[in-house]
Amino acid sequence: MSRVSRRAVLKGVAGLFGASIATAAYGMWIEPAWRLDVTEYRIAPPRWPHGLTMRVALIADLHAGAPFMPIGRVAEIVARTNALKPDLILLLGDYRADHLFLTRRIEPAETFAQLARLAAPLGVYGILGNHDYWHGVEPFRAAFAETGIPLLENGVVALATPQGPVHLIGTASMIAVPIGWRRFRGYDDLPGTLARVPDGAPVILAAHEPDLFVKVPQRVSVTVSGHTHGGQVRLFGYSPQVPSGYRNRFAYGHVVEEGRHLVVSGGLGISMLPVRLGVPPEIVLLTLG
Template identity: 80%
Template sequence: MDGVGSQRRGAGTRGAAEPCGLPMITRRGALKTMFGLAGAGVSTAAYGLWLEPVRRLDVTEYRIAPPHWPSGVRMRVALVADIHAGDPFMPIDRVAEVVARTNALKPDLIVLLGDYRADHRFVTRAIEPDETFARLAELSAPLGVYGILGNHDYWHGVVPFRAAFTATGIALLENGVATVPTPAGPVFLIGTASMIAVPLGRGRFRGFDDLPGTLAKVPLGAPVLLAAHEPDLFVRVPDRVSLTMSGHTHGGQVRLFGFSPHVPSKYGNRFAYGHVVEDGRHLVVSGGLGLSTIPMRIGVPPEIVLLTLG
């Protein structure tokens, strides 16, 4: 049969092989190919399991002129999402590194986007909220440090997370509003509770988010920044909100050529990662810092997001 590595016999050639126009694969060549592929697989696994999630820490910057933003106001906002603290992938020294790197960016405002403890089955040492927040308390920005809770924080039992916010003086926005002063008047930072706070089984959840009630606390026409852990809320965000900031997806943790095969969102890759603009409304989804479900990151390294607004 013709093909790679095949031989064709002609009449009167006494079994001599005729060239078929394709390179012949020897046993040695086949073994080299197999070992090469195996080596590439091992290298990829090592990178995804250890180098990218543990050794890399990127800063991803977006410059956005959001709608309804006060004229002449420039604000730098750092987003810290999905820390998932726990050994071996997010030890407490790594949390300290994230804090130092965030402070070095000198943002005007810092927003924590939820999910502070690791709960995947590969955790070798759990890190409780009080230990994590003792490091997060070192975050500093002139316009303040604020945070929301993620779905995993509710799933673990929300009380110690609320207590950690209180103990460290970081303002928790749980369907709450904060007034951020600017020379052109206040910007209102609002934060909603998780949309999937209570698992009900069979892929169903009950949320504690109250976007309409939270927005009702903000004067009409005022600029609004929304922190919402799950980007799926974006489909219900009205155009009076200047920008929605989310985490939760981790960018799918594996993202190649702009596509993530698995995204924890009912909208798949639509809200998986990055700056999304729909009907003039803006959403930024951070790829986050830690791990959940699978102990791997490929193509979406841990990141701190730095927004320059205005």
């Protein structure tokens, strides 16, 4: 092999090595810990009041805990969300980090002291995620109660608008209780919760896991979810690993099936592995109407 060709090979190997290191650094630190996007969707949902426009901010999967989601970053997310001036703010579950890479554990009371600063004319409401149930649900329920943010566990609230009430419903987790290898029992009760909504009324459904969407009837105007983190690695519209029984079908973004609308947030924190690549932390701003 000539000296030139050896040099070219060595430069190529060095380039690949350098690119790999840069990609790893970006995916394991810059994107998960420093980026914060606002992703906007505009939807004209079915069974929606004529002339009503509603801006809904979604905060999903905070997984608060240093180094990737220190309390200062939670405060930044709160400030950024308030600056969007949404009409309604929904918290979609999974508030505390429980991965193996924690340098400081942040308890729900500390996180919710920041979330209590969220403000919107139609209110701030929340649901619980699977991790909140898995690791002891009472501190999360207490944090909601102490900060005055209503918690919807198979709950319903009528939001007053000039065009009449819009009903917000929030379901409990579908995988609240592990009962075996990849087997879970849920606390969700969509039929019972929907039964408390007047027939024909517009409905927004907050469900932590997007897999519930297959059971959502036509009467629901829009479903909003988190849980998947967009797979945490998402390239060219594909996520190799998605915590969903439906894989990429409900991995991320705006999904329309048979006239029904689902929006899946990529979330803000991390779970399991300390990496985000191609799906940066995001606040979702959803404009309905």
